[in-house]
Amino acid sequence: MLTTTDLKRTPQIIEATYESPTAERLEKIWKSEPGLRGWLSTVDHKAIGKRYLITAFAFLVIGGLEALIMRLQLARPEQHLLTPDQYNHLFTMHGLTMIFLYALPILSGFSNFLWPLLLGSRDMAFPRLNAFSYWVYLFSGIFLYLALLHDRTPDAGWFNYVPYTLRSYDPGQGMDIYALGMVLLGISTTVGSSNFVVKLLRMKAPGLSINRVPIIIWGTLTASVGNLFAVPAVSLAFFLLWTDRNFQTHFFDPAHGGHPLLWQHLFWMFGHPWVYAIVLPAMGIVSDGLPIFCRRPLVGYTMVALSTVLTMFIGFGVWVHHMFATGLPPQSLSFFSAASMVIVLPSAVAVFAWIATIFTGRPVYKTPFYFFAGFVFLFTLGGVSGFMTAAVPVDWQLTDTYFVVAHLHYVLLGINFFPVIAGIYMWFPKFTGRMMSERLGKWNFWTMFIGFNLAFFPMHWLGLAGMPRRIYTYPPGMGWDWSNMAASIGSFLFAFGILLFLINVALSLRRGEIAGPNPWDGSSLEWSTPSPPPSFNFVVIPTIATRHPLWEDRLQEGEGGSRLGQGMLLDNGRETISTNALNGEPEAILKMPGDSITPLLATVTLTAMFVGMLYHWWWLVLASVLASVAVCVAWLWPTAALGQTAGEHHG
Amino acid sequence: MNRLPYAALLCLPATAAMAQADGPMGYLKTFGPAADPAARLNWGLLIISSLVVIIIGVLVLYAALRKRAPVRLDSRGYPPVQPDSGGTSWIYIGTGISTVVLLGCTIWTIMTLSAVAAPHRQPALMLEIIGHQWWWEVRYHGAGKAQVMTSANELHIPVGEPVHIELASDDVIHSFWVPKLGGKTDVIPGQTNFAWLQADKPGVYRGQCGEFCGAQHAHMALFVVAQERPAFDAWFRAQLADAAAPQSGPAVRGREVFAAHCSVCHTVRGAGAAGRLGPDLTHLMSRGTIASGALPNNTGTLHGWIADAQALKPGVRMPRQDLSPEELHAVVDYLQTLQ
Numbered sequence: 008m009l010t011t012t013d014l015k016r017t018p019q020i021i022e023a024t025y026e027s028p029t030a031e032r033l034e035k036i037w038k039s040e041p042g043l044r045g046w047l048s049t050v051d052h053k054a055i056g057k058r059y060l061i062t063a064f065a066f067l068v069i070g071g072l073e074a075l076i077m078r079l080q081l082a083r084p085e086q087h088l089l090t091p092d093q094y095n096h097l098f099t100m101h102g103l104t105m106i107f108l109y110a111l112p113i114l115s116g117f118s119n120f121l122w123p124l125l126l127g128s129r130d131m132a133f134p135r136l137n138a139f140s141y142w143v144y145l146f147s148g149i150f151l152y153l154a155l156l157h158d159r160t161p162d163a164g165w166f167n168y169v170p171y172t173l174r175s176y177d178p179g180q181g182m183d184i185y186a187l188g189m190v191l192l193g194i195s196t197t198v199g200s201s202n203f204v205v206k207l208l209r210m211k212a213p214g215l216s217i218n219r220v221p222i223i224i225w226g227t228l229t230a231s232v233g234n235l236f237a238v239p240a241v242s243l244a245f246f247l248l249w250t251d252r253n254f255q256t257h258f259f260d261p262a263h264g265g266h267p268l269l270w271q272h273l274f275w276m277f278g279h280p281w282v283y284a285i286v287l288p289a290m291g292i293v294s295d296g297l298p299i300f301c302r303r304p305l306v307g308y309t310m311v312a313l314s315t316v317l318t319m320f321i322g323f324g325v326w327v328h329h330m331f332a333t334g335l336p337p338q339s340l341s342f343f344s345a346a347s348m349v350i351v352l353p354s355a356v357a358v359f360a361w362i363a364t365i366f367t368g369r370p371v372y373k374t375p376f377y378f379f380a381g382f383v384f385l386f387t388l389g390g391v392s393g394f395m396t397a398a399v400p401v402d403w404q405l406t407d408t409y410f411v412v413a414h415l416h417y418v419l420l421g422i423n424f425f426p427v428i429a430g431i432y433m434w435f436p437k438f439t440g441r442m443m444s445e446r447l448g449k450w451n452f453w454t455m456f457i458g459f460n461l462a463f464f465p466m467h468w469l470g471l472a473g474m475p476r477r478i479y480t481y482p483p484g485m486g487w488d489w490s491n492m493a494a495s496i497g498s499f500l501f502a503f504g505i506l507l508f509l510i511n512v513a514l515s516l517r518r519g520e521i522a523g524p525n526p527w528d529g530s531s532l533e534w535s536t537p538s539p540p541p542s543f544n545f546v547v548i549p550t551i552a553t554r555h556p557l558w559e560d561r562l563q564e565g566e567g568g569s570r571l572g573q574g575m576l577l578d579n580g581r582e583t584i585s586t587n588a589l590n591g592e593p594e595a596i597l598k599m600p601g602d603s604i605t606p607l608l609a610t611v612t613l614t615a616m617f618v619g620m621l622y623h624w625w626w627l628v629l630a631s632v633l634a635s636v637a638v639c640v641a642w643l644w645p646t647a648a649l650g651q652t653a654g655e656h657h658g
Numbered sequence: 659m660n661r662l663p664y665a666a667l668l669c670l671p672a673t674a675a676m677a678q679a680d681g682p683m684g685y686l687k688t689f690g691p692a693a694d695p696a697a698r699l700n701w702g703l704l705i706i707s708s709l710v711v712i713i714i715g716v717l718v719l720y721a722a723l724r725k726r727a728p729v730r731l732d733s734r735g736y737p738p739v740q741p742d743s744g745g746t747s748w749i750y751i752g753t754g755i756s757t758v759v760l761l762g763c764t765i766w767t768i769m770t771l772s773a774v775a776a777p778h779r780q781p782a783l784m785l786e787i788i789g790h791q792w793w794w795e796v797r798y799h800g801a802g803k804a805q806v807m808t809s810a811n812e813l814h815i816p817v818g819e820p821v822h823i824e825l826a827s828d829d830v831i832h833s834f835w836v837p838k839l840g841g842k843t844d845v846i847p848g849q850t851n852f853a854w855l856q857a858d859k860p861g862v863y864r865g866q867c868g869e870f871c872g873a874q875h876a877h878m879a880l881f882v883v884a885q886e887r888p889a890f891d892a893w894f895r896a897q898l899a900d901a902a903a904p905q906s907g908p909a910v911r912g913r914e915v916f917a918a919h920c921s922v923c924h925t926v927r928g929a930g931a932a933g934r935l936g937p938d939l940t941h942l943m944s945r946g947t948i949a950s951g952a953l954p955n956n957t958g959t960l961h962g963w964i965a966d967a968q969a970l971k972p973g974v975r976m977p978r979q980d981l982s983p984e985e986l987h988a989v990v991d992y993l994q995t996l997q
Contacts (some may be wrong), residue, residue: 030691090971091873139933164870170847171830171872176791216863229946254911261848267831268846302737306745330840332868334851337775341768352753363745366721369737380722387714391707394760395984398703398773400696403841404685407833471676473683473837475866478876486681500740528736537693561739 018575018584023546025537029547033578037129037542039602048086048604050134051542055141056120057438060431062145063113067424067629068505069152070104073097075502078462080493083484094479095162096181102165103185107192108148110285110423111230113201115140117430118227118288119436122203124533124540127212127219129583130599132205135606135642136198142610143195150614151188154181154354162479162629165247166278169259170268174252180621186249187617193242194613200231200238208588212532214569216590218312221531222305225312226291230284233319237284241277244270253623268333276325283322286418287315289426290357290386293379295425296433297361300376300578301368302307304562307360314353321350331402335650345528347397354390358383373527374448378429380455385421392467409478410470416463423470428455435512436526440538441519447511448653455504461497465490535571547574548584551591580648598649605642612638676861678779689863690856691820692840695773699766706759777854782819789832789867791873791975793937793950800898807898809924810937811970814883815911816890817860818981825851828861836882842868857884862946873973875883879951900928901940904995909970915985923976926996936976942996949974953958960990 039049049055077097080089089097119137123130131137158177172182191421207228211220250256250272257263259270261342269375298305305311326336327343361383370376396402405411435443457535472486481487525534534557536544549571553559556569576583581599586592612634619627680686688697727739760874788795798807815821824843825834832845843853854922859864886895896948904910909978913929921931927940945955949971965986981989
């Protein structure tokens with residue numbers, strides 16, 4: 008009989024390089040099988056991260072094309088390129104694609120790829136759930152776009168206000184697809200978020216206490232905790248909408264005692280924290296990347312980390328600022344107005360931290376630096392326009408005009424997309440082993456930056472001149488003509504900038520300069536691994552003593568120093584170390600599950616269930632529930648390799 | 659030389675030009691006490707925001723481009739890494755100033771909110787507006803509560819007097835918005851919201867639906883006509899009257915066609931037509947536009963609209979009419995008697 012003492016095993020401490028026989032052995036243990044089966048069943052966080060990035064970018068391109076068609080329609084007054092119906096489908100698909108299928112998943116891509124590397128460990132907390140979360144995201148994106156096969160895609164905006172979206176006003180299947188697709192996507196988000204939370208709490212390298220992790224970790228952690236609280240609200244809302252539409256439940260139907268504002272509360276209780284979920288990790292990219300290109304640590308690490316958390320905390324108390332015009336009493340509006348003003352403060356902390364970092368540092372004018380510096384400007388512009396909408400009486404004018412369109416694009420593109428592009432320039436060598444072209448990079452920045460501002464800055468004016476959102480055309484003589492033309496030209500220039508970026512990626516993949524492990528002389532752990540990193544990430548588990556393990560010789564920080572080439576040898580099957588939540592004290596050796604096709608199978612059965620619900624094929628729903636149970640059993644089937652082994656045996 | 663005051667002087671004509679250029683739907687210059695305090699706040703916040711953007715933009719540029727003492731670069735061309743040499747005072751000072759500014763703005767906002775939340779004296783006029791896909795029904799109450807006058811897409815109000823408006827929806831959510839007179843108030847089925855406005859200057863003020871409401875959200879305008887009290891009273895009396903029946907000409911035939919084809923949806927008081935689905939047409943010709951502001955109101959557009967409304971405003975609830983050319987002419991002739 009085994010007892011817990013028998014299971015206690017102290018890992019050997021060794022020194023090893025990436026060329027050592029130990030590394031070879033680890034490669035055998037961690038490598039995914041070649042071929043299609045291996046591709047479909049891999050649980051390697053780096054593969055999953057890259058898939059997230061590529062898929063999200065593909066959705067960005069689709070959403071961008073939708074936007075370009077709309078800009079053609081709006082370039083001049085009273086154009087007939089699109090029918091009203093087509094326009095409404097386009098702006099709806101554009102919004103939901105960008106917000107749900109691009110903005111968060113792209114950040115999940117970075118986080119999935121980087122987290123284990125930044126935290127000195129070998130995989131995410133739940134590698135199979137990680138694969139599952141990606142597959143569900145992909146399938147829900149396809150599910151939402153399957154609406155194209157029907158006569159109607161969703162056409163009521165991403166915010167999808169009832170009662171317009173009830174069956175009596177919007178009879179097509181598009182709305183049911185949106186409702187069910189969002190519940191399905193919510194599963195992916197929830198699963199992914201729990202993975203990040205557990206990962207941070209349980210799986211940092213020894214010594215990597217919580218005050219030493221990079222800001223992108225704080226950003227993603229905050230976003231993940233936020234999602235765990237926010238997503239249930241929207242999943243519930245869409246589920247209730249589906250039952251209203253299919254089973255006459257009347258939650259939202261005013262004719263039968265339901266209430267349209269119930270939808271708005273549920274939607275924005277989710278929607279506003281979500282806005283922070285899709286910007287905080289991107290702000291983390293800047294907070295971690297900017298110091299590398301300014302050759303000094305971030306100014307005010309602790310304040311920036313805490314302001315990240317504070318933003319999300321306050322972010323749960325501002326949802327009503329999307330509903331200022333719904334007739335709520337002025338007392339309640341005052342509260343939400345003040346909260347929306349206060350939320351500017353943590354952002355101010357970050358902005359001044361970034362400027363101080365640039366000011367006191369020595370900038371290296373590489374492409375990522377351009378994007379970071381441009382981002383600080385766009386962030387400020389998007390921030391002040393948000394601050395204006397926080398003032399209730401002003402918002403009564405601004406809301407639902409192009410001013411808000413300008414604001415939200417400065418926020419979502421400025422704060423999400425620009426850091427994402429900067430992040431890809433910065434981590435491309437880590438993703439692929441090659442550098443991206445600097446020359447094309449600068450062209451890329453200037454076309455994107457000028458195009459973006461030309462496209463979206465005039466929309467502030469359009470809003471102040473009273474142009475409502477979501478109109479498919481407008482009459483001449485309203486003072487809107489020139490700004491619309493400028494916006495359309497700018498949007499095509501911006502799109503051209505993105506095309507340059509894609510060309511740069513394509514060329515650099517094949518012809519880029521070989522990068523080496525640390526081309527930017529970065530300070531965090533991912534730069535200590537080869538580019539691209541091997542399947543096992545770290546030959547030995549490093550021990551961390553400071554915030555900047557790769558700079559500490561030069562910063563004279565930390566006592567004793569971090570040990571990167573020397574550490575625990577964990578090679579008895581797939582293993583990594585578990586540490587405690589705050590200090591990073593080692594606690595246990597974790598046995599990590601191997602590759603498996605079951606996450607994909609579970610996604611297939613789950614999606615089949617949603618397809619059954621969509622068409623009311625109840626036999627399919629029943630069959631897929633049974634199949635899901637079977638797949639879960641296979642998923643969780645215990646294997647000998649996952650058993651803890653006693654003693655110091657290895658090899 | 660301090661150039662700042664000159665720069666500020668240059669801003670004045672620029673802001674005046676902006677206020678002039680903001681078109682029929684702009685709200686940089688407003689015309690009544692329900693909108694003016696918010697317009698002042700809007701200007702204040704715009705100026706503060708612009709200053710913040712300019713200051714931060716200059717700081718970023720200066721921080722990135724300022725001259726630094728030369729250092730030896732490493733083999734890859736990077737300057738050496740420097741230890742954390744402070745810089746947190748940027749955060750304290752920047753956030754400190756932001757806090758004071760935000761606090762001031764919050765107080766200003768709440769004061770403005772209480773200034774525009776309700777009129778300061780008893781409203782002179784109460785009316786109801788009902789949102790429909792995609793037009794506005796306007797209902798006035800006459801001397802006795804029982805006496806109701808209904809119009810569409812155009813409301814007249816007396817100058818200088820607060821007007822209380824009850825907002826209801828017949829179908830989905832709309833938003834009532836006349837930017838030069840006040841901000842938006844959503845029109846939500848199942849609840850009655852209220853708005854108020856007051857025009858201090860006679861004129862026609864354009865409004866438009868502010869919340870997405872379906873296919874023709876783009877064509878859901880309305881007009882507020884502010885008139886001096888005597889002119890308003892005269893208009894009101896005229897609108898209360900029933901339509902007079904035409905005595906001769908094709909309009910007589912037109913009235914029959916109307917009764918046969920149009921009265922299911924449209925009301926003409928005094929003509930026995932009492933449909934409620936479409937706009938009340940009793941005094942159609944007193945209105946400047948048709949189809950909720952989509953078209954000017956004249957013989958040509960009336961012909962086109964009746965013959966094929968779907969071609970002019972796709973998705974509109976008004977079906978195509980199968981009328982012979984003679985019937986079409988007659989019914990347009992009849993409509994033009996509805997002064």
